[in-house]
Amino acid sequence: MDVEAELIPSLQVKLQESKTTAEWFRNRSRCNFSNRLPPELLSRIFHLALDNHSCAKNYYCGTETRADSVYPIVLSQVCSYWRKVAFSTPVLWAHIDLSTSATLNQLRLNRLAKLHLDLAGGIPLNLHVFDSRKYPMSPFSPCDPLHSLIVQLSGRAYSLNLDAGQDYDCTIHGGILSALFEGAVAGRLATITMSHEDIYHSVIKGKDHISADPEDVRVNLLTEQLEEILSGVVVLHLNRIYPQWNSRAFHGLAELRLRDMYSSVHIKEAEFVGILRLSPRLRILELGVEIDDPLPTNARVTGVPLESLEILDLSGTRCCWHAIILRWLNPGSNPLQFKLYRGTCENLETKISLGPFLSRSNITRVFETGLNLLHILDLLELCPNLQEMVVSWVNACATNPLQIEDTGRISLTRLECLYVTGSSVHVEDIIALMNVPTFTVKTAVFYDCILLHGDIRIPIDQEETQLEELRRSNPDVTCIWWTNVSSPVESWNASNRRDEGHV
Template identity: 30%
Template structure:
């Protein structure tokens, strides 16, 4: 076949040379003197037809070019990635597809991958379609099951395409809603769609956003949808297959405990009896058998009872207050942690009810990410003891201290000793009001390598500690993140960069660096030039980029995605 190609190519080259010579001669003949082709009717018709033929020749040449280029692009010497076996190529596709959190929302703006991978070339398309687990993440919205029109049809078609390509692979179901985008009532269509899939669910994420100014019926809509999905799926999910459960209704409203239909209505949980429960049509033993194998729990608004085996054997646990469920007794809190000795990621935002006899602290020797959002620091910190392992810590200033003028270290003096006892390599300080507060905390972290700041006021001068160094010079930072709509005084920034020996500075898209005479550095070019003089690399990120602090796992509170 290659000999035929060589022969045809030689013949085509010779024919094109002859054809070009003839066309050139005709032009020279008819474009000089009195030899006008318009007087030759036969020649006029032939020339007109020839122009059409040349167009068809171009089309055929383009088709031949596409065919040969396709073959060329499969050659490993030309495109080295094609030297990889399909199994490795598929693995790379998985890393690209799941390397960033899913940002699907009710607007039907789906992630680009893996669909985009099928548009590159036939080999990539084949490798992607032949990888069922690449298509196992299914994004859904109840709006796609109601109404009509192109967006609804596209939503259903998208889900069905993914399901077809996923084959019999275990599924990660992600339901995202925003109310009152369209108020939800009991609708069997989304339930009918989910029921056949429930036995294959490896992950179920329900993400419902309810803004505080929404109507009360919007809150009811959100909880109705959440409860409908849980009620229809949990009774069918396969114990041991379901490994990850995320329930995240954002907004005001009553929280509920998830329980079996067999639990008496007057059940007391600790010292508190819930006003409402979500009763699942399962026996208590069946429900506990389903929840026990789960290894990742991220919960807000809907919780298994604190004594449930759902909290045993976890590697990730995130608990946020919601509505009427904002507290946990200290003895149930420590029991929960003790039953998950392999816990790696822990995010906590509840209050703690302290008993007369405080339980001993739980040793968390495998923890690598700790996110603290609780106001109950005095009760929380004595109940946990971290090991010598490197750890990333995110700390949000307690809401009770906002705009009070009181600093964290004065209100909660045990914070400093706790931080000093940990091997903190990454620290995210969120919602603090001044850089001065940060400096006291960071002094407690000699092994710190990455620092992220999201603070309210970084403009005022750091001159409140005249008799001691503002920052601990023993610290050497690889990266300093300034995130959010931060304004920072230029002098403060220079102090931080020098005293922390910062190698790289990462700024958000809406940064502002001020000076005593106004805005000092207002463009990226200004910042880059100044940082070059200081010997610091600088990067910028936009709202479309993965948030730099996703590493800290703090994004569940604001419903951005977190660690995967």
């Protein structure tokens, strides 16, 4: 025992030497590839890695998580070189999260926000206020400490995001939204995101506006003051909370998203066209609204040139409005991504509703849900530059074989890639598509699908056999494969990237 006791000091010395060596290797060794990267490149990698991870909402809407586990703090814990680069890159810390729950703010987010503010320096901020399912929201008033903090931070914000949930409260969330606008600086604020998941919708109005619905948000600013702030916005994401349709918020936009609004939100066709004409450089357009007072279907209209349009998403709009909306859109020569959805009971006459628009657009990528086989073949016929198609929930079984045979005589676009996504995919539907004589595709990829054959799930150990049969019957297809990773479709959407261009 005495001998072992005498060995302890020497072992402690050796342990410390080993720890020192390991620390040196991790922090300074030139053999470590990450330590050989220039700080400018490493900081850019950090910025890309933080995409969709820097928001605290991801961590506080279910299970409890330590505040220091939220990016970008973890980057500073890898080694001293990473810590130095992370702490000296202000843009990594520009995202500030606050909650509608005073408890969550006191326990976690206030400390995190202070750290981000210290390291962000004087650059513009991305201010995000969100609901947490685990922490109930707190009452809100001008006397609340959160009010003064929001007003202070929004004065530095280039981006404001009010992210309410299903428990939307017009008094609480409206008060927070008012505070966000009270502190905002006209000309600095460029991006606004406002959303809630309640069944109602709210219109934002100034305090001097005469008429107001109980669900409307009355901002503690005069209408002209509010309009001055909104007039500088170029990116607008709205979900059931929106300015009046004649607001200057809809002037000069590069990106407009009206999401999940069709069940209760209406816009007159003339108002919609007015927004298009006042935003000629629109790059991304997503619509989920109902159209009021439409012109007759056969009315002659003068389309709106949208030379910069790159993404058009009508997946939130009922098929009956497609022709009315699309007749106004004249995209330029840019490659265009087009997304649409057909409900189970909806009728879609592809060539009538979509044909004129498709023929004057350079559509290279289509993401469709709920279309039958004839719809897909029509899209291939009408989009000669189509390169990639995403098919989710296709129904070939309900299609008349004679109609398919007639369509199959028409020359169709050769696809570079066919992506098949969705929880359940019938193999016979895909076979029916691939067996159309003039349909050709280079690569077919099944992303995270449950493969069915005759409404019966194909066992996992037999999925490869089914795909092998597809390969044999379609020798022109270079590759057919299945993967359990999530579909890359969402990453195609340019709006999902961080607003890095504003800071």
